[in-house]
Every structure is written in structure tokens, then in C-alpha cells.
Amino acid sequence: xxxxxxxxxxxxxxxxxxxxxxxxxxxxxxxxxxxxxxxxxxxxxxxxxxxxxxxxxxxxxxxxxxxxxxxxxxxxxxxxxxxxxxxxxxxxxxxxxxxxxxxxxxxxxxxxxxxxxxxxxxxxxxxxxxxxxxxxxxxxxxxxxxxxxxxxxxxxxxxxxxxxxxxxxxxxxxxxxxxxxxxxxxxxxxxx
Amino acid sequence: xxxxxxxxxxxxxxxxxxxxxxxxxxxxxxxxxxxxxxxxxxxxxxxxxxxxxxxxxxxxxxxxxxxxxxxxxxxxxxxxxxxxxxxxxxxxxxxxxxxxxxxxxxxxxxxxxxxxxxxxxxxxxxxxxxxxxxxxxxxxxxxxxxxxxxxxxxxxxxxxxxxxxxxxxxxxxxxxxxxxxxxxxxxxxxxxxxxxxxxxxxxxxxxxxxxxxxxxxxxxxxxxxxxxxxxxxxxxxxxxxxxxxxxxxxxxxxxxxxxxxxxxxxxxxxxxxxxxxxxxxxxxxxxxxxxxxxxxxxxxxxxxxxxxxxxxxxxxxxxxxxxxxxxxxxxxxxxxxxxxxxxxxxxxxxxxxxxxxxxxxxxxxxxxxxxxxxxxxxxxxxxxxxxxxxxxxxxxxxxxxxxxxxxxxxxxxxxxxxxxxxxxxxxxxxxxxxxxxxxxxxxxxxxxxxxxxxxxxxxxxxxxxxxxxxx
Numbered sequence: 001x002x003x004x005x006x007x008x009x010x011x012x013x014x015x016x017x018x019x020x021x022x023x024x025x026x027x028x029x030x031x032x033x034x035x036x037x038x039x040x041x042x043x044x045x046x047x048x049x050x051x052x053x054x055x056x057x058x059x060x061x062x063x064x065x066x067x068x069x070x071x072x073x074x075x076x077x078x079x080x081x082x083x084x085x086x087x088x089x090x091x092x093x094x095x096x097x098x099x100x101x102x103x104x105x106x107x108x109x110x111x112x113x114x115x116x117x118x119x120x121x122x123x124x125x126x127x128x129x130x131x132x133x134x135x136x137x138x139x140x141x142x143x144x145x146x147x148x149x150x151x152x153x154x155x156x157x158x159x160x161x162x163x164x165x166x167x168x169x170x171x172x173x174x175x176x177x178x179x180x181x182x183x184x185x186x187x188x189x190x191x192x
Numbered sequence: 193x194x195x196x197x198x199x200x201x202x203x204x205x206x207x208x209x210x211x212x213x214x215x216x217x218x219x220x221x222x223x224x225x226x227x228x229x230x231x232x233x234x235x236x237x238x239x240x241x242x243x244x245x246x247x248x249x250x251x252x253x254x255x256x257x258x259x260x261x262x263x264x265x266x267x268x269x270x271x272x273x274x275x276x277x278x279x280x281x282x283x284x285x286x287x288x289x290x291x292x293x294x295x296x297x298x299x300x301x302x303x304x305x306x307x308x309x310x311x312x313x314x315x316x317x318x319x320x321x322x323x324x325x326x327x328x329x330x331x332x333x334x335x336x337x338x339x340x341x342x343x344x345x346x347x348x349x350x351x352x353x354x355x356x357x358x359x360x361x362x363x364x365x366x367x368x369x370x371x372x373x374x375x376x377x378x379x380x381x382x383x384x385x386x387x388x389x390x391x392x393x394x395x396x397x398x399x400x401x402x403x404x405x406x407x408x409x410x411x412x413x414x415x416x417x418x419x420x421x422x423x424x425x426x427x428x429x430x431x432x433x434x435x436x437x438x439x440x441x442x443x444x445x446x447x448x449x450x451x452x453x454x455x456x457x458x459x460x461x462x463x464x465x466x467x468x469x470x471x472x473x474x475x476x477x478x479x480x481x482x483x484x485x486x487x488x489x490x491x492x493x494x495x496x497x498x499x500x501x502x503x504x505x506x507x508x509x510x511x512x513x514x515x516x517x518x519x520x521x522x523x524x525x526x527x528x529x530x531x532x533x534x535x536x537x538x539x540x541x542x543x544x545x546x547x548x549x550x551x552x553x554x555x556x557x558x559x560x561x562x563x564x565x566x567x568x569x570x571x572x573x574x575x576x577x578x579x580x581x582x583x584x585x586x587x588x589x590x591x592x593x594x595x596x597x598x599x600x601x602x603x604x605x606x607x608x609x610x611x612x613x614x615x616x617x618x619x620x621x622x623x624x625x626x627x628x629x630x631x632x633x634x635x636x637x638x639x640x641x642x643x644x645x646x647x648x649x650x651x652x653x654x655x656x657x658x659x660x661x662x663x
Contacts, residue, residue: 043404
């Protein structure tokens with residue numbers, strides 16, 4: 001705790017102006033998640049409301065099927081492109097973990113639950129996890145970056161990679177790095 | 193990692209570096225403890241793998257079968273899939289190009305801007321720091337293990353069919369973004385603060401602009417994240433609307449237009465929705481089926497519901513409960529039209545009206561050509577290259593009777609001379625040839641271009657009468 005606080009204090013002294021402080025918000029997991037969520041929501045709202053349903057909410061339909069004890073879709077989505085049509089039934093060829101995460105939401109709100117809002121939340125969580133992983137890696141001396149550089153790297157991940165174009169679309173791909181980030185986050189021993 | 197395995201199986205490889213790091217940082221515990229912890233760590237992954245195997249086995253009968261053989265994929269992919277399968281070295285070059293080299297300029301293709309992925313390093317130049325990490329970071333084992341993790345995760349992506357696709361940015365690289373980000377963090381130690389800031393700003397500018405442009409493209413309906421549009425669907429589709437009053441489309445529309453508003457009509461094989469467009473505004477509840485995704489996307493505007501699937505692949509609950517069914521020039525495209533039509537008829541309620549049109553292979557033009565030794569397929573017409581089965585008047589009526597339909601009216605359309613001679617106009621008296629179901633006019637079999645049959649599902653006892661009638 002002390003080592004990181006010292007490095008942060010050392011770093012802050014020569015760059016104490018407002019823009020530097022704003023940038024350092026991205027180094028904080030909570031602030032980075034909130035900022036990323038705001039930007040992603042803004043980008044999502046250029047197409048549809050962030051609480052709308054995407055054009056292909058397939059995992060919602062799979063979650064609905066799982067809730068009814070079946071692995072084939074109980075309801076047919078508005079678009080069937082990319083689904084599996086086998087033996088008169090529709091299936092998803094992707095493994096079902098994202099649908100398992102959606103189960104409680106679909107149980108309460110039905111298949112019209114906003115997968116875009118859910119994806120925005122997962123995307124913001126990813127950004128927070130990146131900030132946490134970089135902090136932990138720094139504390140474990142795996143990497144040697146100042147808080148400002150870590151903030152830039154988190155900002156880069158949030159808004160300078162393909163993550164930013166996928167998150168506002170409600171694309172299920174955003175779930176993919178979450179598992180790896182969780183492993184890195186919880187695999188690295190806590191030092192704070 | 194169990195969650196990763198149950199999200200996308202190959203993302204499991206992204207756990208190589210974390211697993212190695214955990215083992216390396218606890219090596220002083222002794223090999224027995226390490227083995228015990230490793231087994232405990234592997235256990236959830238093994239459970240997840242077993243669940244996934246059971247899930248697949250329950251669905252398709254094979255533990256490793258994800259059902260890709262029945263994938264409703266775009267035509268662009270279907271040809272490649274039939275030839276090379278889902279994973280092949282054939283895809284590596286194009287995938288690597290779109291993942292590592294291509295810059296996603298909004299290029300005009302058929303009037304629509306199309307973006308196909310994009311270079312990982314050009315769009316996000318901060319990732320160049322990864323090369324500095326490999327070259328300069330010490331100890332090197334960390335960097336090399338991160339590289340191995342990235343490569344192992346990327347190999348299935350490069351081998352997979354169709355990762356070069358309409359999107360801004362290489363979306364599949366998200367699978368190895370975490371190890372790449374850690375490698376980049378190692379490399380950033382060797383860069384100046386100014387370089388890091390500038391390259392971050394370039395990456396941000398790229399992707400914020402890209403996200404806005406992509407949203408605009410998707411809003412205009414020019415592209416879809418999961419679809420590439422090599423040709424505009426209307427240009428790609430040879431089955432345009434036949435507006436002439438004597439055409440089969442007009443005959444079918446006339447047969448259906450007399451139905452009351454609120455009638456549920458199923459259009460089998462909508463193409464780009466020509467029939468739906470002609471029937472719209474009459475208060476019907478239109479439901480369509482079209483296996484071609486790009487045509488279906490265009491047709492969707494004219495139908496209350498539209499399933500992108502084949503007739504045989506459509507679920508039973510989607511083929512039932514209609515008051516009328518239109519099979520406009522569809523049956524000749526099916527491998528086993530009798531089986532498909534029988535299934536459809538059995539699923540629809542008694543009294544459901546069917547309007548069926550098929551090309552007449554016994555047309556005099558085809559006969560003459562065959563007499564001269566020519567039987568050449570074309571892009572449309574009676575010898576359309578996609579026709580699998582051919583019908584005459586008699587064989588159509590036999591088919592209709594065999595599946596349990598009773599014919600109410602039968603008509604034929606004349607040769608569409610206006611296609612060959614645009615100035616040709618037919619007099620109203622010549623516009624169509626209509627016959628009652630029992631008629632045995634042989635002349636019709638020679639001149640008819642398309643046969644249009646109106647029938648309805650009857651009770652079982654009447655079905656046998658119908659079959660006997662046309663035998």
C-alpha cells in the first residue's frame with residue numbers, strides 16, 4: 001500500500017495540474033469503469049437507446065430456453081442468421097456461459113431484457129479489471145509503470161482498442177476477455 | 193478459465209501465462225503442493241469441459257460437435273465451408289491480412305462503405321510496444337510466455353472461417369488482448385512519455401471515429417457486424433418482381449388479394465420480398481421464410497415475421513396456423529419437394545389455401561431445344577441453374593394431390609416475350625390461360641411457361657378422391 005501511494009505522490013508532484021489529475025482518474029478502477037460506461041453509453045446512444053435490445057440478442061433467447069429446461073431456442077429470434085437450424089429447432093453454436101450470466105435478468109425481464117445495457121456493464125467491468133490488473137502487476141514488480149502511464153494504458157484499452165467498437169453494439173464478444181482478466185486479477189496475490 | 197472455455201473454447205489458451213505465473217511464483221512450495229494446487233486449478237476447467245461436451249452431445253449427438261454443419265451462414269461462407277470446412281489453412285492468409293495489415297478505409301462498394309476488420313497495430317499503435325518488450329525486457333521468460341499465450345490463442349482465430357468481416361477493428365483479437373496488453377505494458381517501460389501519449393491519442397482518435405462511422409453504417413443498413421455484402425441484394429437476386437398482369441406473381445397476388453384482412457399468409461421463399469411488397473397494405477399478417485440472409489434482410493421490411501431458414505429447416509411451430517400459403521416458384525428448388533410440401537400441408541390447418549407456382553419444363557421452347565440437343569441452364573427461367581426438380585402440368589397436379597391438397601383452380605402463364613422483346617405487349621385476351629382442375633387440355637402443356645395452382649387442404653377422405661382424379 002505504502003509503496004504505491006509513495007509512487008503516486010512522487011508522480012503527482014510535478015504534474016499537479018487539472019488535466020493530469022483528470023487523466024489519473026483512469027488509473028482508478030472505479031473511476032475508469034464509470035468513465036468508460038459513460039463513453040460507451042454515449043456511443044451506444046448514437047444508434048439506439050442504451051437500454052434497447054440489439055438486433056441479434058441470441059443469448060437472451062438461449063437464457064430463456066435454459067430457464068425452460070431446454071437447449072434449443074424456445075422462442076425464435078427476429079433474425080436467425082448465424083444460428084444452427086437442426087432437426088427443426090434453432091440452436092446457438094457458441095458455448096452457453098454468457099447465457100448463464102443472463103439467466104437472472106431474463107428470468108425477471110424476459111427476452112426483451114437489454115443485452116446492450118448488459119454488455120455495457122460487462123465492458124465497464126473489463127476496464128475496471130484492467131486497471132486492477134495493472135495495479136497488481138505494478139505492485140508485484142512485474143511491470144514498472146508510473147500511475148500516469150498506467151492511466152494511459154487503461155484509457156488506451158477502454159477507448160483505443162476494438163473493445164470500444166464492440167461494447168456499444170451489445171456484442172457478446174465483450175464477455176471474452178472478462179474470464180482472463182478475472183484470472184489475472186485474482187491470480188496475482190493481493191498486495192494492497 | 194472455466195468461464196472462458198464456456199464462452200469461446202479457444203480463449204482457454206489465454207490462461208497459459210497466468211497459469212505459468214502462478215506456478216512460477218509458488219515454486220518454493222514443493223512439487224507435491226504444486227501438483228495438488230494444479231489439480232485443484234484444473235478441476236473447474238475439467239468440469240466446464242465435461243459440461244460443454246454433455247451440452248454438445250445432448251444437442252447434436254457428438255461431444256465435439258458444435259453444429260456447424262447446420263449453421264445458417266452467409267452464402268459467401270457457405271461455399272468456403274463446403275470446400276474447406278470450419279478450420280483450414282486456406283483462411284490464414286485473408287484472416288492475417290484483415291487482422292494485421294488492412295486499414296479499414298470506408299471504401300465504396302456498390303455505393304456502400306464497407307469495412308473489413310482492420311490492422312491491430314495500425315489502428316492501435318500502442319501495441320507496437322509489445323515488440324520492445326520481447327526485445328528488451330528482462331527476465332525474458334515473462335515476455336516469451338506472453339507471446340506464446342498470444343500465439344496459441346490466435347492460431348485457432350487465424351484458422352477459423354471468416355474472421356475478415358465487416359467491422360471497425362480486428363474484433364477477434366479481443367480474445368488475446370489481455371496478454372497483449374501486459375506485454376505492451378512491459379514494452380512501455382522503454383518508451384518516452386511523449387511517445388506513449390501521442391500513440392495513445394492516435395489509437396483513441398482511430399477508434400472513436402471508427403465507432404461513430406460504424407454506427408452510421410449500421411444505421412443505414414449498409415452493413416451488419418455479422419454480414420458482408422459483396423453485392424447489393426437486389427443486384428444479387430435474379431428473382432425480381434414480375435409486375436405484368438399475366439405473370440405468376442400477379443396471378444398469386446390476385447388469388448390471395450381476395451382474402452379478408454387479418455388473414456395469416458405464409459410466403460415460402462420470399463427472395464427480396466417481391467410478393468410481400470405486392471401484398472402489403474391489405475391488412476394481411478405476412479410471415480416469410482427465406483434461406484438467403486442478405487435477401488431476407490431486404491425482405492424483412494415487408495413482413496410482420498421473417499425466418500431466415502430453409503423450408504425443411506424451419507421449426508414446426510413456424511409452419512403452422514396460417515390461413516394461406518404461397519409457394520411461388522419454390523418447389524423446383526427443393527431436393528424432395530413432395531416431402532417438404534407434405535410436411536407443410538400436415539402442419540397447416542384444414543382449409544388452409546395453397547397457391548403454388550412452378551416452371552413448366554414441358555414448354556415448347558424447352559422441348560425444341562432438347563430436340564436440338566440443347567439443355568443449357570441459365571440464370572433464371574425454366575432452366576434456372578438452381579432448379580433441382582422439374583415439373584409438367586401433370587406432375588405438379590400429381591404432387592399436389594399426393595400431399596393431400598385438392599385443386600380449386602389451375603392456370604398457366606404465357607411465355608414472357610417482353611423479356612426478349614421489351615416492346616412486346618400482349619392483348620388482354622391473351623394474358624393468361626385458365627383451366628378448371630379436371631380439364632385435360634394438352635395444348636396447355638406445350639405453351640405454358642409457368643403453372644399456377646390454387647388448392648386447399650381437405651379432410652382425409654377427400655384427399656384420396658383428389659389423388660385418384662389426377663392419377
